Amino acid sequence: MIRVLIVDDEALVRAGLRMILEPADGIEVAGEATDGDELADAVRELRPDVVLLDVRMPRVDGLTALEEIASWPDAPRYVMLTTFDLDQYVHRALRLGAAGFLLKDTPPRDLAAAIRTVADGGAMLAPTVTTRLIAAFTGRDPAKERTARDRLATLTDRERAVVVKVGDGLSNADIAHELQVSEATVKAHVSRSMTKLDLANRVQLAILVQEAEFRSEEA
Numbered sequence: 001m002i003r004v005l006i007v008d009d010e011a012l013v014r015a016g017l018r019m020i021l022e023p024a025d026g027i028e029v030a031g032e033a034t035d036g037d038e039l040a041d042a043v044r045e046l047r048p049d050v051v052l053l054d055v056r057m058p059r060v061d062g063l064t065a066l067e068e069i070a071s072w073p074d075a076p077r078y079v080m081l082t083t084f085d086l087d088q089y090v091h092r093a094l095r096l097g098a099a100g101f102l103l104k105d106t107p108p109r110d111l112a113a114a115i116r117t118v119a120d121g122g123a124m125l126a127p128t129v130t131t132r133l134i135a136a137f138t139g140r141d142p143a144k145e146r147t148a149r150d151r152l153a154t155l156t157d158r159e160r161a162v163v164v165k166v167g168d169g170l171s172n173a174d175i176a177h178e179l180q181v182s183e184a185t186v187k188a189h190v191s192r193s194m195t196k197l198d199l200a201n202r203v204q205l206a207i208l209v210q211e212a213e214f215r216s217e218e219a
Contacts, residue, residue: 005048036065097200148212167209
């Protein structure tokens, strides 16, 4: 059972998310919080697997709260809730280790699927959104590009080939198909690469590839 904590200052948003998630198979709403200031205590008490965390809240916003507790051991997976798909704060959230973000108008049928994906260790950003979002916030920076390329150079050729596909927004299944290997092999390469690069999730991995301006033909 995937335990979900909903953190949003708007009661109607919390109620709507609860109504969508409670009937979903394998998902349980562990509780709610109304402000980032309540997040730490709620995580300690409820021990959720996934936290839906609003970016903008009046007292302690989601990013401030995330920055304080994202590095906790055995931390839950964090998904930011936002109104705009190019919210200026989302890139910071991804760097802090958030597994991705959901728009508040995400279709109900997609919400439970996103929660399951994140709980399973994946990123819940759709490929087109992933690429557009990362590109919009990283931009072209020669110094950053050199640093990112140096970090990617520490990977094996096969790991780098897989990681570049992650940067293109491909799922494990799509990467396996393109590289003609098993999904388990892809998952192992992604996991080892994140460990070597000291990254929390595949979204941060994708950001690094984008910063490196790396392309599949270079891998």
